[in-house]
Amino acid sequence: MRAFVIEKPLEASVTEMEKPVPGDDEIVLEVKAVGLCGTDMHIYKGEYFGTYPRIPGHEFSGVVVETGKKVRNFSVGQRVAADPNIFCESCVECQHNNQNFCLDFEAVGVSRHGAFAAYTAVPERCVFDTTGLGFTESALIEPLSCVVFGHQRIGSRLAERVLVVGAGPIGLMHTQMAKINGAASVTVVDLQEEKLELAKRLGADAVYDSAGFERAALTNHFELVIDCTGIPTVIENSVKYIKNGGTMLLFGVSPDNSAITINPYEIFKRQLTLTSSFALKKTFGLARELILQKRVAVLPLVDSRLPLEEAPSFFKKQLEGNRGMKAVFYPNGDAE
Template sequence: MNRTMKAVVKQDRARGAVLKEVPVPTCGAQEVLIKVKATSICGTDVHIYEWDEWSASRVKPPYVFGHEFSGEVVETGSLVKSVKVGDQVSAETHIVCGRCPQCMSGNAHICEKTEIIGVDRDGCFAEYVVLPEENIWQNEKSLPWDEASIQEPMGNAVHTVLAGETAGRTAAIIGCGPIGLMACAVAKAAGAAEVFAIDLNPYRLELAQSQGADYIVNPLENDPVQYIREKTGGRGVDIVCEMSGHPVAMNQGFKMATNGGRISILSLPVRPVEIDITNDIVFKGLTVQGITGRKMFQTWQQTAGLLRSDKMDAASIITHRFPLEDFEKGFDLMLDGKCGKVVLHP
């Protein structure tokens, strides 16, 4: 094997990234080396690429970023037992300690010592990536590489939508980026009675409709709270999945939720958000959930099951594909909002 590889590197503490040759990562005794077949761009990657306030406070260039992928195992460490060369895999990208109270009580997805590949350590925008054996997810050989690469973000959507009862409920998905689009599809697959998709981007609203949204709402054309109340007989929706991170949209989410409903928040607002806790949470008896990552590995099992079913068309969420060398085209599309999921091929 050539001991260097192509990789997209966050080189400097500034906007952008570079394609360069870097060493192939070394496989430790309890680790697995994977040849990346497909890797997709996440909103977190866009934050890092743009070098916003959050990324400037979190990541430490230079390093390889990217954290969503599928690939083939090409080397295993001497102590690895459950994975073998030739396996087709993806990976849980949160590397956890296994010993904190959260890990030891079955809540490893909120481990207090979590490291994320492509954020806190080298990631998968490269020809090869190395990960601990315990993070490996075995894919069925029939699952295409591109679709396998989006299981990690799809898991975010699954975790958010299925964080409470969904079947027969009304749901609003606020923010129709790639994970919001997946949330529309997951909600319908899980039996939601009606799904409202809310976004300012007409392109993505059309995609949301193709993913099963019953109603699409552009706040520039209709007040989302008033529109949803009209469509629900004045009650509001049972479930709000907040994917936008925008303070105005988040406030609207609390106001459109029905009494006794739930709000599941996956988004990461870049500044504090002011919420009317008295009237919009306490008096309404809302359940408010912060959603991070995926339950390890319950959410992966649910995601794989949805991909096996005929209730979701994951391929339709992928709108663009580029060779790794053209990564900038993918980021430009993400920044313009004129795409669903963008997949890169090393």
């Protein structure tokens, strides 16, 4: 089968690979759509705990083409997507319902081959039916499930003013989720005008570029601040916007070993909560439902639709910095 393979950091090509054979409890699917995520770039750059050679791709959808002999709930031809996180369900973390810290954690596209390929194999327990959804929107269930998990972590935000920092695909999913989660208003900040326009279309009540936001002087204003940039200086600068008693959700992934300076007296005096959410935990089905019920729009977040053959040049181009929204690849030709 054709697959995009990262041989080692910064060395990748589309090449012929062995088609996966399903284990007893596994499903092989023909990949129809696969989203490009920051994690794929980390693996490409050699910054992640991935091993090589690796077919990346953990945000995907497709059609079942083969099932292992113990598979009960899926049949050939069914439209599906999969939660790429394979939790062991028997280690001490899984036993305590902390599956996202699973000690024996495996992830499709990270520690085993992923979906930048014509076919990929996934355990049945990770697979979800996507009847009624298009392949492109199904490929975006995974990032939305991380966003849903973030909102589960911070709980209901009824009548609160929410600030979303960063209007990339994740920031705009948070914008929509914050509204579902009861926000009185959602304000979005970004450097790029086009992204702010899209934020407005997707429900943001106010949008600002960084200079305009500084001028607006909204210090001590937002009960909830969601950082979707992961940029340490941006996070540091955002603390002042949290209202007394408020919360900041650190959602964007910062570089490992980075640091920020926060005055602990400020955390004490203003009673701030800084929290985070790591990956997702059993939120895939919830995210699927939000897309199915048209509560969250994910298709407007896709700005590049590409064949698998363009993966090598696209990954390389991303090294210069990603200013775009979501790129989705179609390993078996165009699919909606």
